[in-house]
Amino acid sequence: MRVLIVDDEPLARARMDALLKECADVDVVGSVGDGEAALAAISEKQPDLLLLDINMPGLDGKALAARLAHRTRPQVVFCTAYEAHAVHAFELGAADYLLKPVRVERLRDALRRVRQRLESQPREPVGWLHARVRGEPIRIALDDVICLVAEEKYVVAHRAGDQLLLDDSLRQLEETYPEHLIRLHRNCLVPANRLVGLKTLADGRVLARLAGTDFSPEVSRRNLPTLRKLLRVG
Template sequence: MRVLVVDDEPLARARLAALLGDCAGVEVVGNVGDGEAALAALGELQPDALLLDINMPGIDGVALAQRLAGRARPQVIFCTAYEAHALKAFELGAADYLLKPVRLDRLREALQRAQRRFADAPREPAAYLYGRLRGEQVRIALDEVICLLADEKYVVVQHRRGELLIEDSLRQLEEAYPDQLIRLHRNCLVPPPRLLGLKTLADGRVLARLDGTDHAPEISRRNLPAVRKLLRLG
């Protein structure tokens, strides 16, 4: 099992890495100090599980787990000094909730629980994006998304039932879902199944035809080869 340790305290990361060294079949693929760095590492390191602290600067552990909720990998195992977030953690689908100082037997148990989840998952569950609508938190399944458009401080999610504003940046979303989103332009991401084809304008610009909308976002020259390759592969 490939494990990424996420904790803002270097000593805590070192102790967890040492404990993981006593767990059979576990490889520590990296350790980072905050949620932003964890998101950036997901695509490159492809961890099976995160050992995740909660109280961190920037993107905290709960916010990071929320962005990963519904995915078979990586499984989230919280490691924290506080009991207060346990209910929220399990609502988000965490595999386990370990209190510091983490005991080796509990760590092994949590890793086994995460491993069983992999075995029991017949397919990758639906991923969700979270935002607020009229003061209430709502979620949109990623397979309902038509496109994601950058708009000043927010990202506009165009989906089958309308639009939703979320606070995640396009870069964070691209790193969190590298296989489920493709970049068309610096201001636009789309799920690959939404791509129907291309339209070349007289001035040489290329637009994307998307399933579910008349909106045709422009594709930058930098991203056009990857989009063409995706369409060729079907």
């Protein structure tokens, strides 16, 4: 099981890493200190499980879990010092809720619960896009896409490390995946779970901050209110 540790306290992350070394069949793929870093790591590392603190600066654990609630992977196990958030955590679909200091026996119980969930819900991308490589048709997982940009007669799918030409228009893609793609401007769509923030420049332009990339496409004034609302509600 691929595990990502998310906690703003370095000592807590180190202790959890040590506990996971005592658990069988676990691969710690990363350890990060805030929700935005977690989104980037999820895109890059594709973990099966987040061990997630709740009280963190910026994007906190509950807001991050809300963004991931529609996905089978990663599963979420909250790790916190406070009991008060337990009911909300399970409403967000968390597999378990661990109180700090976490005992290794309790952690193993949580890992077993996550494995049972994952085995009952096999990995499947939310959708497929149709592209071409040297004229030959292929399909790519929507989960792997960073953004979709219309350039002259083509739509280009940007992924980590490459770019591919798609057969469909932005409008067709938007209509096919209305719950997963959001429009930044007339020439750009991004997967909703990639959007981690906005950045306003000195000249008034607004750029989108996307998980897993330094590329920051511009946001149109028309679409800005929708994006701000999405970021507020998670």
